[in-house]
Amino acid sequence: MTSHDGRRVLITGAARGIGAALARRLASQGARVALTGLEPELLEAAASHCPGAIWRELDVTDAAAVGATIDDIATMWGGLDVVVANAGIAGQLPMDGGDPEVMRAHLEVNVVGCYNTLRAAAPHVSHPHGYALATASLAAAVHAPLMGAYSASKAAVEAIGNTLRIELAPTGAKVGVAYFAEIDTDMTSRGFGTEAAQMLTGGGTILGVAPLSSAIDAIDRGIARRSRRICAPRWIAPILPARMLAQRVMELRGFPQLSLALQVAREEQVDLTTLQPQRLSS
Numbered sequence: 001m002t003s004h005d006g007r008r009v010l011i012t013g014a015a016r017g018i019g020a021a022l023a024r025r026l027a028s029q030g031a032r033v034a035l036t037g038l039e040p041e042l043l044e045a046a047a048s049h050c051p052g053a054i055w056r057e058l059d060v061t062d063a064a065a066v067g068a069t070i071d072d073i074a075t076m077w078g079g080l081d082v083v084v085a086n087a088g089i090a091g092q093l094p095m096d097g098g099d100p101e102v103m104r105a106h107l108e109v110n111v112v113g114c115y116n117t118l119r120a121a122a123p124h125v126s127h128p129h130g131y132a133l134a135t136a137s138l139a140a141a142v143h144a145p146l147m148g149a150y151s152a153s154k155a156a157v158e159a160i161g162n163t164l165r166i167e168l169a170p171t172g173a174k175v176g177v178a179y180f181a182e183i184d185t186d187m188t189s190r191g192f193g194t195e196a197a198q199m200l201t202g203g204g205t206i207l208g209v210a211p212l213s214s215a216i217d218a219i220d221r222g223i224a225r226r227s228r229r230i231c232a233p234r235w236i237a238p239i240l241p242a243r244m245l246a247q248r249v250m251e252l253r254g255f256p257q258l259s260l261a262l263q264v265a266r267e268e269q270v271d272l273t274t275l276q277p278q279r280l281s282s
Contacts, residue, residue, distance in 0.1 A: 003224075005029065005030030006030060006031070007030070007081045007082055007223075008032050008034075008082070009026055009031045009032065009033050009081065010033075010034040010073060010121065011023055011033065011035055011084040011086055012036050012060055012084065012085055012087035012117050013036075013086040013088060014036055014037050014046060014055070015035070015037035015038065015042035015046060016039070016042055016186055018215050019037065019087070020035070020042070020046040021216050022086070022219055022220075025216050026223070027050035028051075032053070033053045033054075036058040036069065037055075037058065038058070040055075040057045043055040043056075060085075060109065060117055061108045063116045066113075070083075070117075071120070071124075074124040081131065082130070082132070082223055083124075083125055083131075084135065084219070085117040085121075085132070085133065085134050085135060088114075088135060088154075089105060089109045089276065090106075091271075092147070092196055092270060093106075093146065093150075094148075094262045095148050097266040098148075098149075098265065102149055102272075103152070105272060106149040109153075109276060110150075110153035110154065111153050111156040114134055114160055118132055122164065126168055127173060128172030128173070129172075130173035131173065131174050131175070131226045132175045133175070133176045133219070134158070134161030135180075136157045136179055137150070137157075138207075140154035140157065141155075141239065141243040142243060142250050144250055145200060145255060145261070146261070146265055157177070161175055161176065162177065174226035174228065175228070176226070176227050177228070178219060178230040179229070179230065179236050180232050180236075181210060181232070182207055182210065183210055183214070184209050185212060190271075194268060196261045196264040199261040200257065200261040210232065214232045214234075218231060218234075219232075
């Protein structure tokens, strides 16, 4: 079993899904974990399963709040060793006729939220044992219908992580980017649970759902090794360098009910996978 004894770890988007499960894993191996997110009751419940953990309600789109929260936790602990920029949302969006507010929300939460987190944490993890992880997705490399907003945001997250890796290298810190396919989380079940998505996929998902443990095992190893790339399931790894070919395969795959699914998506009212404060309400 990997040991994270004494590591000081801050995770965004830790109320449920990958974030909450990762907090439990790392805490069980001796890490001090700070869970942040938008859902206080779920955060408190998740933190209760993590010995010695703390939690803070936090909107990652609020740069001032992110900076203050991370600085406060780093001061309390005397520094940070790991930050996992995991907070994110997903929601279907047809490029033609979809709601532009859905695109805006993805960019604000997934892209600006990741940037705010890594920007605030960078001074604290800029040491020879420091590590920052940006949670992207296979969708950053291979793009499917109805997932344009999500794919665009995760491609940007990948770029942020890759750039920060170069910029922090002189400090000895390492930066990783995580790529996941369809993992068994609320985000996947809610994202593919819409009428349009079910029509598009024939009642399932595009690639099949992998167990949550596959992602947590991969991140566990990645943090221990301060890896530049984390993939779950493992078969994602060879796809990334062959992304142009993989994209062509996606295009040739065929979606028999694509036109109808797009029309349904234009009219279907669907919440984001995590409800956002004052978002999509105007």
